[in-house]
Amino acid sequence: MDMIDYPDGEQFSPGHVACAGCAEALSLRVILNTLGADAIAVVPPSCTAVICGGYPLSSVSIPVQHTTLESAAASASGVKRSLNALGKTNTTVVCLAGDGGTYDIGLQALSSAAERNEDILYVCFDNEGYMNTGGQKSSSTPLNAITGSTPAGKLSRKKNLVEILAAHRIPYIATCSPAHLSDMSAKIKKAASIRGTKVIMVIIPCLPGWGVADDAAVKTARMAVDSGVFPLYEVEDGVDYTMTIDTRNQSVNAYLKQQKRYRNLSDKNISDIQADVDKEWEYLLGRARK
Amino acid sequence: MDRQPSPLWTNSSSLLRKTGTWRSAKPEYILSPSPCLGACPVNGRIAEWIGLLMEGDVKGAWLTLVDNNPFPAIAGRICHHPCETVCNRQQMDEAVGICSLERHVGDVAMREGWSFPVPEKEGEKSVAVIGGGPAGLSAAYQLRRLGIKVNLLEQQPQLGGLLRYGIPAYRLDKKIVDYEIRRIIDMGVDVELSAEVDDQHALQKLHDEFDAVYIATGASQSKALPGLDYSQSWVIDSAEFLSATNAGEPCSLGSDLVVIGGGSAAIDVARTARRLGKSVKLLSLEPEHLLPAQKTEVDEAIEEGIEFVTAAQMQSVSKDGGSLILECIRINFNQGEERGKFTINPVPGSEFQLRTDAIIPSIGQDADTSRWQSLLDSDGTVVKTDDCWQTSTQGIFAGGDVASMDRFVTQAVGMGKQAAAEIGYYLEQLLSGSPVMNANETEFSEINTNYFPAAARNKQADLEVDDRLQNFSEVQQPLAEDHALAEASRCFSCGSCIYCDNCYLYCPDMAITKLKHGYEVKSDYCKGCGLCVAECPTGSVVMLEEGQGTA
Ligand SMILES: Cc1cc2nc3c(=O)[nH]c(=O)nc-3n(C[C@H](O)[C@H](O)[C@H](O)COP(=O)(O)OP(=O)(O)OC[C@H]3O[C@@H](n4cnc5c(N)ncnc54)[C@H](O)[C@@H]3O)c2cc1C
Ligand SMILES: Cc1ncc(C[n+]2csc(CCOP(=O)(O)OP(=O)(O)O)c2C)c(N)n1
Ligand code: SF4
Numbered sequence: 001m002d003m004i005d006y007p008d009g010e011q012f013s014p015g016h017v018a019c020a021g022c023a024e025a026l027s028l029r030v031i032l033n034t035l036g037a038d039a040i041a042v043v044p045p046s047c048t049a050v051i052c053g054g055y056p057l058s059s060v061s062i063p064v065q066h067t068t069l070e071s072a073a074a075s076a077s078g079v080k081r082s083l084n085a086l087g088k089t090n091t092t093v094v095c096l097a098g099d100g101g102t103y104d105i106g107l108q109a110l111s112s113a114a115e116r117n118e119d120i121l122y123v124c125f126d127n128e129g130y131m132n133t134g135g136q137k138s139s140s141t142p143l144n145a146i147t148g149s150t151p152a153g154k155l156s157r158k159k160n161l162v163e164i165l166a167a168h169r170i171p172y173i174a175t176c177s178p179a180h181l182s183d184m185s186a187k188i189k190k191a192a193s194i195r196g197t198k199v200i201m202v203i204i205p206c207l208p209g210w211g212v213a214d215d216a217a218v219k220t221a222r223m224a225v226d227s228g229v230f231p232l233y234e235v236e237d238g239v240d241y242t243m244t245i246d247t248r249n250q251s252v253n254a255y256l257k258q259q260k261r262y263r264n265l266s267d268k269n270i271s272d273i274q275a276d277v278d279k280e281w282e283y284l285l286g287r288a289r290k
Numbered sequence: 291m292d293r294q295p296s297p298l299w300t301n302s303s304s305l306l307r308k309t310g311t312w313r314s315a316k317p318e319y320i321l322s323p324s325p326c327l328g329a330c331p332v333n334g335r336i337a338e339w340i341g342l343l344m345e346g347d348v349k350g351a352w353l354t355l356v357d358n359n360p361f362p363a364i365a366g367r368i369c370h371h372p373c374e375t376v377c378n379r380q381q382m383d384e385a386v387g388i389c390s391l392e393r394h395v396g397d398v399a400m401r402e403g404w405s406f407p408v409p410e411k412e413g414e415k416s417v418a419v420i421g422g423g424p425a426g427l428s429a430a431y432q433l434r435r436l437g438i439k440v441n442l443l444e445q446q447p448q449l450g451g452l453l454r455y456g457i458p459a460y461r462l463d464k465k466i467v468d469y470e471i472r473r474i475i476d477m478g479v480d481v482e483l484s485a486e487v488d489d490q491h492a493l494q495k496l497h498d499e500f501d502a503v504y505i506a507t508g509a510s511q512s513k514a515l516p517g518l519d520y521s522q523s524w525v526i527d528s529a530e531f532l533s534a535t536n537a538g539e540p541c542s543l544g545s546d547l548v549v550i551g552g553g554s555a556a557i558d559v560a561r562t563a564r565r566l567g568k569s570v571k572l573l574s575l576e577p578e579h580l581l582p583a584q585k586t587e588v589d590e591a592i593e594e595g596i597e598f599v600t601a602a603q604m605q606s607v608s609k610d611g612g613s614l615i616l617e618c619i620r621i622n623f624n625q626g627e628e629r630g631k632f633t634i635n636p637v638p639g640s641e642f643q644l645r646t647d648a649i650i651p652s653i654g655q656d657a658d659t660s661r662w663q664s665l666l667d668s669d670g671t672v673v674k675t676d677d678c679w680q681t682s683t684q685g686i687f688a689g690g691d692v693a694s695m696d697r698f699v700t701q702a703v704g705m706g707k708q709a710a711a712e713i714g715y716y717l718e719q720l721l722s723g724s725p726v727m728n729a730n731e732t733e734f735s736e737i738n739t740n741y742f743p744a745a746a747r748n749k750q751a752d753l754e755v756d757d758r759l760q761n762f763s764e765v766q767q768p769l770a771e772d773h774a775l776a777e778a779s780r781c782f783s784c785g786s787c788i789y790c791d792n793c794y795l796y797c798p799d800m801a802i803t804k805l806k807h808g809y810e811v812k813s814d815y816c817k818g819c820g821l822c823v824a825e826c827p828t829g830s831v832v833m834l835e836e837g838q839g840t841a
C-alpha cells in the first residue's frame with residue numbers, strides 16, 4: 001500500500017475550532033509540522049485566523065501575526081525584513097491566507113510582494129469562497145457554484161491565479177491537495193528552501209460551504225485531482241511547468257454530484273464543465289511538455 | 291504530552307478547549323474477519339499472516355499460519371482455495387494469490403528448518419487417534435499443543451493418508467509430505483504403523499484404554515461401477531493404482547487405458563498414467579464444462595495429451611483378442627438441483643466403440659462405516675457426529691472424509707482442529723485462545739482502494755508439457771521471492787490494521803495517539819468527523835454512536 005510519509009510533530013494543537021473534518025486544519029497540521037519551530041506566520045481574516053486563534057488561546061506553536069485582509073503579503077514582507085535586520089535570516093515567514101484574501105482583497109499586496117520577489121512563503125487555502133463569513137463568492141468560486149451571494153450559481157469562471165503569479169516570474173508556485181499529504185509536505189519543504197516569493201495553492205473542500213459530508217473532504221479533494229478539476233503541478237521561475245500527476249482517471253461527474261453547491265446543475269452545465277476541464281488539462285499538459 | 295503554552299500575546303494553548311464535546315459518534319478500532327478467513331476451511335487468519343509477510347516477517351507469517359494449519363507447504367500446493375473465490379480484491383482487479391503465498395511461507399519454513407515446540411507441560415490425559423491422514427494428523431498436532439498425549443494408529447506402513455497414497459507426486463512432492471508430518475511427530479506423538487484398528491471390538495478396547503478416541507480413517511472404499519466385473523485383471527481400482535504408483539511400484543498394465551470418471555481423482559489417475567507412458571482416454575458422463583474437476587486440472591490434462599470422451603457412458607465390455615472393446619453411447623446429462631443428483635438420457639443411435647487394454651474406474655470413494663456398526667451410528671455414507679464432532683458413543687469423536695462429504699485436505703485439517711478443541715474441552719475444560727473478532731465480515735465497500743495501486747496478480751509458472759511427462763516432478767512452480775512479496779502487497783488486509791498511520795495522520799484534530807502497537811482516540815478532542823474511518827485502507831476503524839460498544 002502507498003504509505004503517507006511526512007515529519008509529523010507538535011506544531012499544531014488539538015482544541016482548535018475548525019469544523020469537524022476540516023481539510024484546512026488537516027493541511028495546517030502538515031504545513032506547520034513541515035516548517036517546524038523556526039517560522040513565523042502572518043494570517044489575514046479567514047478560517048485559518050479562527051483556527052489558529054480564539055483569543056487568548058492559540059493552537060499554533062509558532063508566533064502568529066494577525067493582519068488585515070488587504071495586507072497579508074505586505075505584512076509578511078515587513079516581518080521578513082525585520083528578521084533579516086535582526087540577523088535571523090533563516091526563519092521562514094509564511095502567510096496563511098484564504099482565497100478571498102488572495103484572489104481578491106489581498107491581491108495587490110501579493111502582486112507587489114511578488115514583483116519585489118520578497119522572501120516569503122505564501123500559502124493560499126483555496127476553499128473557493130468567503131467561508132468564515134458565511135459563504136459568499138470570491139473570484140476563485142467556480143462557474144455555476146451556488147454561494148450565499150450567487151444563489152442561482154456563479155455566472156463567471158474561476159480566476160486562474162497561478163497564471164497571474166507566473167507572470168511575475170517568481171521562483172516557485174505549486175498546487176497541493178489534502179488527499180496528497182506527502183506531496184504537500186514535500187512541496188512546502190521545497191518552497192521553504194528557495195529564496196524569494198513562493199506561493200502554494202491548496203484546494204480545501206469546505207464542508208458547509210460546498211455541501212459535503214463531515215468525513216468527505218479528503219475524498220472530495222482526491223476527486224478534484226483525479227478528475228483534473230484541480231491538477232497538481234509546479235511552476236518554476238514562472239515558465240517551467242511540471243505535472244505532479246499527469247493522468248486523470250475519472251470524469252467531473254462524480255466530483256460535482258458529491259457537492260450540494262452544484263445541486264442545480266443541468267446535464268448541459270456538466271458537459272460544459274467537462275469540456276472546459278478537458279481544455280484546461282490539455283493546455284496545462286502542453287505547458288508542462290515544453 | 292507536555293506542551294508549552296504559546297508565547298507572545300495569546301497566553302494559553304487551545305488544549306484547554308475540549309472540542310470532544312462537539313461529537314455524537316466516535317471512532318473505534320476493530321479486528322474484523324476478512325471474507326477469506328470466513329471461507330478458509332481452517333479459518334486461517336489470512337489477512338494477518340499476509341500482513342506479516344508484507345512487512346518481511348516470514349517467521350511471524352508462518353507462526354500465524356500454523357496456528358490453524360500445520361501443513362502450509364502442503365496446503366499451498368493442493369488446497370482447493372475457496373478463500374480466493376471470495377477475496378475482496380477481485381472487485382478491483384484479481385483475487386490475491388493466497389494459496390501461492392501459503393506455499394511460499396511453507397517452503398521458507400522448510401528451508402529454514404522451523405519446528406513446533408514440544409509441549410511445556412504434559413497433561414494426564416491421552417487420546418487415541420485412528421488414521422494418519424490430514425484429519426488425524428491435524429487433531430494430533432492440536433492435541434499435543436494442549437499438552438495431551440497422543441497415540442496415533444495407522445494401518446499403512448507410512449503416515450499421510452491420501453496426501454501420500456492418493457494425491458500424485460507431480461502435484462505434491464512426497465518430500466514435502468514427509469517433512470510436514472515429521473514436524474508434528476517430533477512434538478512427541480506416539481505412532482504405531484501398520485496398525486489397523488479392524489473392527490468395533492478393537493475400537494471398544496481403545497475406548498476403554500484412552501480418555502478419548504478420534505476416528506479419522508478417511509473414505510477408502512472405491513465406489514463400484516455397476517455392471518463392471520472387478521475380478522478381471524484388466525479392471526484396476528483407482529486408489530490402488532495411485533497408491534502403488536506413489537509408492538514407486540506402478541501396476542503392470544497394457545499401453546492403452548480408459549479412466550472412467552470426471553472428478554479430480556479421475557484426472558489424477560489419467561495424468562499419472564500419462565507419466566507412465568500410457569495413452570489415456572477419460573470417459574465421463576458430464577460434458578466438459580460440467581466436469582466436477584477444476585478447470586485448470588482439465589486444461590493441464592488436455593495439454594498433456596489426455597483424450598476426453600465426455601457426455602458418454604460405457605454400456606458393456608467385451609474382449610477382442612488381447613484388447614478390450616468398450617461399447618459406449620452418447621448421453622444427455624442433466625445436472626439436477628443438488629450435487630450428485632443428476633439424470634442421464636442416452637441419445638439413440640449414437641453408439642460408438644472404444645478399444646483399450648485396461649479400465650480404471652474412478653467414480654468416488656465411500657467411507658467404511660460398517661466396521662464400527664454397533665458402536666457408531668452412521669447415515670449410511672458417513673459416521674454421524676454432533677456439533678462437537680462427537681459420535682453416538684460418548685468420548686469417541688470423528689472427522690475428515692469418514693465423517694463428512696466435504697472431501698478436501700484442508701476441510702479435513704479444519705475438522706481435525708475443531709475436534710481437538712472439543713476433545714480438549716471434553717477432557718480438561720481447556721479453551722483454546724483465538725483472538726476475539728468483531729462479528730461482521732469486512733466488505734469491499736469498507737476498503738479504501740485509493741491506497742492500493744493497480745497490480746496484476748503474480749502468477750505461478752507451470753513446468754513445460756514435455757518436461758512434465760518425463761517424470762513426476764511438480765508441475766506448479768513456486769513464486770520467486772520478490773514476486774511473493776509483490777503478491778502479498780496486493781492484499782487489502784481486510785479488517786486487520788496494518789499500522790499505516792493513515793487514521794492518525796488524517797485527523798485534523800490530532801485526536802489520535804499512537805501506542806506501541808495500535809492507536810487510541812482522545813475523547814477530549816475527537817470531534818467525530820469520521821475522516822480517520824474514511825481514509826483507513828483496511829476497514830479497521832469504524833464510527834460508533836456515542837455510548838455504543840462493538841462486541
Ligand atoms: C486422488 C485424490 C486426489 C485428491 N486431491 C485433492 C486435492 O488436490 N486437494 C484436496 O484438498 N483434496 C484432495 N483429495 C481429497 C483429500 O485427499 C481427502 O479429502 C483428505 O485426504 C481426507 O483426509 P482424511 O484424514 O479424512 O482421510 P485420509 O487422507 O484418507 O486418511 C485416512 C487414514 O486413515 C488410515 N486408516 C483407515 N482405516 C484405518 C484403520 N481401520 N486403522 C488404522 N488406520 C486406518 C488410512 O490408511 C489413512 O492413512 C483427493 C483425493 C483423492 C482420492
Ligand atoms: C477589507 C475587508 N473586507 C471584509 C472583511 C470581512 N471578512 C473577514 S474574513 C472574510 C472572508 C475571507 O474569505 P477567505 O479569504 O476566502 O477566507 P475563508 O474564510 O474562506 O477561509 C471577510 C469578507 C474584512 N475583514 N476586511
Ligand atoms: S484482500 Fe487480502 S484480506 Fe482481503 S479477502 Fe483478499 S486475501 Fe483476504
Ligand code: SF4
Nearest residue numbers: 797816817819820822
Ligand atoms: S479524524 Fe480525528 S476528529 Fe475525526 S473522528 Fe477520527 S479521531 Fe475523531
Ligand code: SF4
Nearest residue numbers: 787788790791793826
Ligand atoms: S488507517 Fe491504517 S493504522 Fe489506522 S486503523 Fe486503518 S489500517 Fe490501522
Ligand SMILES: [Mg+2]
Nearest residue numbers: 098099127129
Ligand atoms: Mg475562502
